[in-house]
Amino acid sequence: MTTIVIPRVNYLNVKTTVASWLLTRDHKRIGVMYLVVVALAFFLGSVFAAGVRIELTTPEGDFVSADTYNRLFTMHAVFMVFFVLIPVVPAILGNFVMPLMIGAKDVAFPTLNLLSWYVFVTGFLFTIAALALGGVDTGWTFYTPYSSNVSESNVLLAGIGIFITGFSSILTGLNFMVTIHRMRAPGMTWFRLPLFVWALYATSLVMILGTPVVAITVGMVALERAFGFGIFDPRLGGDPVLFQHLFWFYSHPAVYIMILPPMGVISEVIACFSRKNVFGYSFVAFSSLAIAVFGFLVWAHHLFVAGISPYSAMVFSFLSFAVAIPSAVKTFNWTATLYKGAIWWRAPLMWVFGFLGLFLVGGLTGLFLASLGLDVHLHDTYFVVAHFHYIMVGGAIMGFFAGLHFWWPKMTGRMYSDGLATVAALLVFVGFNLTFFPQFILGYLGMPRRYHVYPEEFQVLNVLSSSGASVLAIGYSLVAIYLVYSLFRGERAGANPWLATGLEWKTESPPLPHNFPETPIVNEGAYEYSKREVKVA
Amino acid sequence: MPNGIVAGADPHGHGHHPALQHHFQTLDQQHEASTLGMWVFLVTEVMFFGGLLMAYLLYRVWYPEAWAEGSLDLDIRLGGFNTVVLIASSLTMALAVRAAQTGAQRATVRWLLATMVLGVTFLGVKVIEYAEKFELHHVPGANFVYEGPHGRQVEIFFSLYFGLTGLHALHMIIGVGLLSVITWMASRGRFSTEWYTPVEISGLYWHFVDIVWIFLFPLLYLVDRAHHFA
Amino acid sequence: MAGHISPKRLYYTIFTALMVLTAITVAVAFVNLGTLNFPIALGIAITKATLVILFFMHLKYSSRLTKLVCGSAFFFLLVLFGLTLSDYLSRGWHTAPGGVSTGAGTRVTIGSASAQPAPGATDAPAGAGR
Numbered sequence: 001m002t003t004i005v006i007p008r009v010n011y012l013n014v015k016t017t018v019a020s021w022l023l024t025r026d027h028k029r030i031g032v033m034y035l036v037v038v039a040l041a042f043f044l045g046s047v048f049a050a051g052v053r054i055e056l057t058t059p060e061g062d063f064v065s066a067d068t069y070n071r072l073f074t075m076h077a078v079f080m081v082f083f084v085l086i087p088v089v090p091a092i093l094g095n096f097v098m099p100l101m102i103g104a105k106d107v108a109f110p111t112l113n114l115l116s117w118y119v120f121v122t123g124f125l126f127t128i129a130a131l132a133l134g135g136v137d138t139g140w141t142f143y144t145p146y147s148s149n150v151s152e153s154n155v156l157l158a159g160i161g162i163f164i165t166g167f168s169s170i171l172t173g174l175n176f177m178v179t180i181h182r183m184r185a186p187g188m189t190w191f192r193l194p195l196f197v198w199a200l201y202a203t204s205l206v207m208i209l210g211t212p213v214v215a216i217t218v219g220m221v222a223l224e225r226a227f228g229f230g231i232f233d234p235r236l237g238g239d240p241v242l243f244q245h246l247f248w249f250y251s252h253p254a255v256y257i258m259i260l261p262p263m264g265v266i267s268e269v270i271a272c273f274s275r276k277n278v279f280g281y282s283f284v285a286f287s288s289l290a291i292a293v294f295g296f297l298v299w300a301h302h303l304f305v306a307g308i309s310p311y312s313a314m315v316f317s318f319l320s321f322a323v324a325i326p327s328a329v330k331t332f333n334w335t336a337t338l339y340k341g342a343i344w345w346r347a348p349l350m351w352v353f354g355f356l357g358l359f360l361v362g363g364l365t366g367l368f369l370a371s372l373g374l375d376v377h378l379h380d381t382y383f384v385v386a387h388f389h390y391i392m393v394g395g396a397i398m399g400f401f402a403g404l405h406f407w408w409p410k411m412t413g414r415m416y417s418d419g420l421a422t423v424a425a426l427l428v429f430v431g432f433n434l435t436f437f438p439q440f441i442l443g444y445l446g447m448p449r450r451y452h453v454y455p456e457e458f459q460v461l462n463v464l465s466s467s468g469a470s471v472l473a474i475g476y477s478l479v480a481i482y483l484v485y486s487l488f489r490g491e492r493a494g495a496n497p498w499l500a501t502g503l504e505w506k507t508e509s510p511p512l513p514h515n516f517p518e519t520p521i522v523n524e525g526a527y528e529y530s531k532r533e534v535k536v537a
Numbered sequence: 538m539p540n541g542i543v544a545g546a547d548p549h550g551h552g553h554h555p556a557l558q559h560h561f562q563t564l565d566q567q568h569e570a571s572t573l574g575m576w577v578f579l580v581t582e583v584m585f586f587g588g589l590l591m592a593y594l595l596y597r598v599w600y601p602e603a604w605a606e607g608s609l610d611l612d613i614r615l616g617g618f619n620t621v622v623l624i625a626s627s628l629t630m631a632l633a634v635r636a637a638q639t640g641a642q643r644a645t646v647r648w649l650l651a652t653m654v655l656g657v658t659f660l661g662v663k664v665i666e667y668a669e670k671f672e673l674h675h676v677p678g679a680n681f682v683y684e685g686p687h688g689r690q691v692e693i694f695f696s697l698y699f700g701l702t703g704l705h706a707l708h709m710i711i712g713v714g715l716l717s718v719i720t721w722m723a724s725r726g727r728f729s730t731e732w733y734t735p736v737e738i739s740g741l742y743w744h745f746v747d748i749v750w751i752f753l754f755p756l757l758y759l760v761d762r763a764h765h766f767a
Numbered sequence: 768m769a770g771h772i773s774p775k776r777l778y779y780t781i782f783t784a785l786m787v788l789t790a791i792t793v794a795v796a797f798v799n800l801g802t803l804n805f806p807i808a809l810g811i812a813i814t815k816a817t818l819v820i821l822f823f824m825h826l827k828y829s830s831r832l833t834k835l836v837c838g839s840a841f842f843f844l845l846v847l848f849g850l851t852l853s854d855y856l857s858r859g860w861h862t863a864p865g866g867v868s869t870g871a872g873t874r875v876t877i878g879s880a881s882a883q884p885a886p887g888a889t890d891a892p893a894g895a896g897r
Contacts, residue, residue, distance in 0.1 A: 183570070227678050
């Protein structure tokens with residue numbers, strides 16, 4: 001490693017008062033502020049998950065009551081979905097590195113960016129309030145008429161929280177989209193953009209087009225609850241299934257809000273640690289857009305057993321299978337990028353390997369659920385639970401950790417222990433599989449989700465699952481420990497510890513307050529590793 | 538500038554315009570970012586109303602009689618009057634933007650004020666309509682009363698009527714608030730032929746709100762009147 | 768700044784056109800055209816909206832990107848409407864193995880025998896019981 005120059009003034013030490021953080025318009029600081037809130041939400045969500053897993057170690061309902069159990073899994077999902085998975089990569093890593101990657105001084109609307117954070121926190125506080133008053137028991141999907149007429153839990157508060165948080169997501173998407181269109185440095189053409197930027201662009205598309213629909217839908221439920229309006233009310237002739245249509249019009253594409261940005265991260269990390277250009281760059285770029293657009297055409301596969309028209313279901317089933325194509329394009333291209341690459345075994349790549357394996361399983365089991373006949377058997381069983389955890393946790397969270405480990409030196413200027421990070425990646429991978437693989441079998445055998453008691457023959461698999469969750473918890477805690485430790489004792493990272501291409505590595509670590517000493521001029525593609533005389537040990 | 542990338546010096550030579558924010562290279566880039574931002578925001582607004590309109594569409598297909606009954610209960614004169622008012626406000630808004638483009642400061646202020654007056658008129662009429670619905674117990678909820686063969690479905694109609702027009706009125710209120718800030722800025726001489734972006738993007742927003750009403754008027758007030766007056 | 772400046776006359780012309788269309792749509796509403804009333808009202812509304820978008824909002828003079836953004840809103844709105852209705856409108860097509868049709872658009876109406884109760888059959892106030 002060459003001599004490391006630590007920038008005298010960087011975005012962290014330029015001002016250190018609390019007000020300078022709370023009023024900052026710097027995209028890097030806002031990214032860090034999201035990290036803090038999301039970490040808190042992740043912790044809360046994990047606590048509820050622990051409650052669920054403890055209850056399910058025995059067939060009897062001996063740890064919590066059925067009602068409490070309903071609240072546990074609902075609050076787990078509400079925090080994890082709306083306050084972790086949706087913002088985790090775009091709002092933290094996207095905010096931090098996207099403007100750097102395109103050579104901009106900031107996002108297009110920095111004040112709006114700060115406002116998004118406050119909106120996010122406001123929504124979070126409403127949801128915390130709902131939790132403090134006893135939580136919500138409807139499941140995170142808020143299906144009517146249970147959420148509108150029946151449930152006696154704090155649906156209204158949580159609904160308001162989610163409604164508000166939705167606007168944070170919309171504003172972030174808007175900001176990113178305009179930034180990518182209007183703020184690129186000279187020479188940064190569309191096909192020189194890093195694939196993470198492409199992924200964020202596709203994500204913004206979904207945030208902009210989908211989130212408003214769920215916001216108004218939750219708003220309608222709130223009107224029913226608060227004022228007795230009747231839009232989904234079957235007593236008046238309203239249709240509860242309409243709620244499901246509107247809800248999944250957003251919430252299925254929302255899955256792509258969660259998975260597309262981590263996919264972008266994977267492209268960055270794989271290129272860097274196999275020292276190669278990403279195989280089929282333009283295919284990977286366009287597959288992101290294809291996933292975003294196709295994602296809007298498949299939502300009713302969540303409604304196959306809700307009484308929808310079988311003809312419509314066939315169309316939705318077919319379209320759901322079609323989404324597998326762009327996803328497979330990505331997976332094959334990543335593998336081809338690794339192939340004959342000069343693999344550099346470092347921790348971020350370990351997380352990527354975890355992602356690849358788990359995303360593959362998650363994606364393929366999705367095909368089971370897209371097929372009409374199988375879905376009748378598997379719907380609302382643990383098979384579904386396992387499937388989406390493989391995508392959401394195995395995919396999105398592993399991808400987030402890959403990105404966090406990749407850009408941590410850039411964000412903090414410090415290196416973490418590569419050995420511990422590798423161990424953590426392995427622990428999470430093993431723990432994850434131990435937790436969720438048995439759930440595939442449980443679901444196949446017919447164990448329904450959202451029940452706190454179950455027949456005795458399912459106990460072995462459930463105990464396996466719960467013990468896996470403990471390993472998972474150890475893995476995640478380890479990450480938190482060595483990352484926090486690195487803040488104080490970590491080695492200085494230098495501008496480019498991974499010898500990576502990309503504009504974010506051309507500025508100091510941590511970056512300067514306005515990113516670059518002068519606006520960079522781009523004259524090559526994003527992953528020109530072959531042109532570089534880079535020898536890595 | 539298809540991609541909005543401007544390298545080097547500002548072609549117009551006013552790089553230090555007081556309205557230029559530090560992270561933009563030129564006022565043009567800033568202007569293009571702002572207008573694109575507003576257009577994208579309006580896309581989210583279309584989808585926002587879209588959820589309610591989807592519900593409208595389904596129940597209109599299912600319950601045509603209830604829709605006709607509910608619609609006949611609305612005052613077509615007030616609705617029509619408001620339509621004229623709102624389209625006129627779109628005209629004055631367009632003229633305000635034009636005045637700002639040509640640097641006519643006093644005309645900008647005048648047209649903006651006219652737009653606001655029309656906007657407030659619209660809201661005033663809406664208050665009259667809502668008040669009447671309250672008196673007749675046509676507001677959905679525990680106190681809803683409707684004497685008619687399709688009372689239950691009419692309640693859905695009124696739920697959507699209040700949902701749609703209420704959301705629209707909320708947008709009007711926000712619009713009037715936005716315009717008062719812009720008017721104040723215009724009267725202080727903040728805009729010039731070089732920089733009138735806030736007037737323009739407020740105009741985009743205002744026109745969008747007008748468009749929503751252009752759809753709401755026939756969807757809510759003009760359902761199946763023919764059968765009852767033929 | 769390179770914004771397009773339209774002549775005032777254009778704005779007045781568009782305004783007049785919008786007024787005329789408003790008058791037409793109100794007038795047509797009172798003429799019984801059967802099933803055509805709704806498409807006509809919708810067509811006029813779409814025409815009016817298009818005029819506002821093109822001329823008042825200057826889309827006609829905007830970049831291709833802006834046109835694409837505007838178009839995408841209506842495209843995805845149609846996706847929402849179209850695919851949702853693909854369910855509701857095709858529900859009646861299906862005949863269950865027992866030979867029973869599921870009926871045109873299965874509706875669930877609790878507390879009343881049919882979705883369209885006979886006049887006077889509704890128990891008012893309908894909101895009672897909440």
